[in-house]
Amino acid sequence: MPDGSSPAAEPRPRAPEGGDARTRILDAAERIVQARGVPALTLEAAAREAGVSKGGLLYHFASKEALLAGLLNRLADHVEAEFLAVLEAEPPHPARATRAVLAWIFDHPEAACEKHQRAAAVFLAAFHHDPALLDPIRAVFRRIRDRLRADALPPGHALAVMAAGDGLFMARVFGMDAPEAEEMAALRAALATLAEPRA
Amino acid sequence: MPDGSSPAAEPRPRAPEGGDARTRILDAAERIVQARGVPALTLEAAAREAGVSKGGLLYHFASKEALLAGLLNRLADHVEAEFLAVLEAEPPHPARATRAVLAWIFDHPEAACEKHQRAAAVFLAAFHHDPALLDPIRAVFRRIRDRLRADALPPGHALAVMAAGDGLFMARVFGMDAPEAEEMAALRAALATLAEPRA
DNA sequence: GTTTGTCAACCGTCCGGCCGGTGCAGTCAG
């Protein structure tokens, strides 16, 4: 997939709205896929939503696959950055990374929720088109897992917390009815015991 | 979605292979979606794979949505039956259901793995077409969760185990590289501590 | 006991529509 990144780094600030065209297109595609589902993401729809002609979109992304790859790459970057930010905000602790994951799952601000839905939609769209497109995110998660492994915890504990986080995320994405706040707190407490260095 | 179950209960045993046509079509559709991905599941492909004409398929499932609904309903039944079987096989224990979930995740026989991949593929295909199709499985999972809640465990523990199970499942489905056997065992042990009645 | 009718279970073809992608002529800023 030739993509070669942007056709130059920010050459034209000429934009009636938003950032450069690439970013606007990516944003538009995300919005569509999140609001109207994977099948609604067509080149024409993305172009219209981005305020760009179809030809213009194809100028930036030579194919639908390239568009999805762009979406996915950006998503991977954002996810990694988000995790790193949460991790940085976490006070030092022998199980700092694991606790960061905990915070990441449970303490997300309200606004982040929609971003996560969008991320999931992008993820699914890419998987739908070609599972190999997920490689960039797979790498990100591998790196996160490696950080968890480095925590000073009994083996398996960190992974258990991460797996639970994944499960919770998935449940939200697919609309399984989530536990209410009370149960959620208990769940968090249960996982937190796994993130304690002793036993 | 009118489905009204089979257009009669087994009126015609005339079948060159496999069970009745409905079942053969469902099986074929599952095979396709698992082996070649969601987009490959077209009415024609399913019909061919089932050894039936497209018209014949449409006779049994009046639309693609009906086919997916059939797939999903059967999946929901299977999942529930599978869980119930694992639960039955589990020796009595205050946290019997939670331990059943643990066994379900970790002790699956090799053969079950492909079945789970197939289940995931069906799930995703249905979600892709219309998220509302997932309702039957949502109900199944709700029932399973209710059983978990009934376990004599500190609040949150059972849900944590289930969430971790979901996460592991998802990771496998989307091809995140799984922990090796050793880590897996540690993970299981960690979750097992959550399934102990004493704190 | 043959004819006739009926009905479920299909078969094969066709259509309309959409979607990804191409091509191209033209525009406009720098």
Next chain:
DNA sequence: CTGACTGCACCGGCCGGACGGTTGACAAAC
């Protein structure tokens, strides 16, 4: 003159769905 588009026409393919047969089993009619 070039790079970044616009706008549009168009194609080839595929896919869901509709439709009009056809076949074969069984039953009632004669």
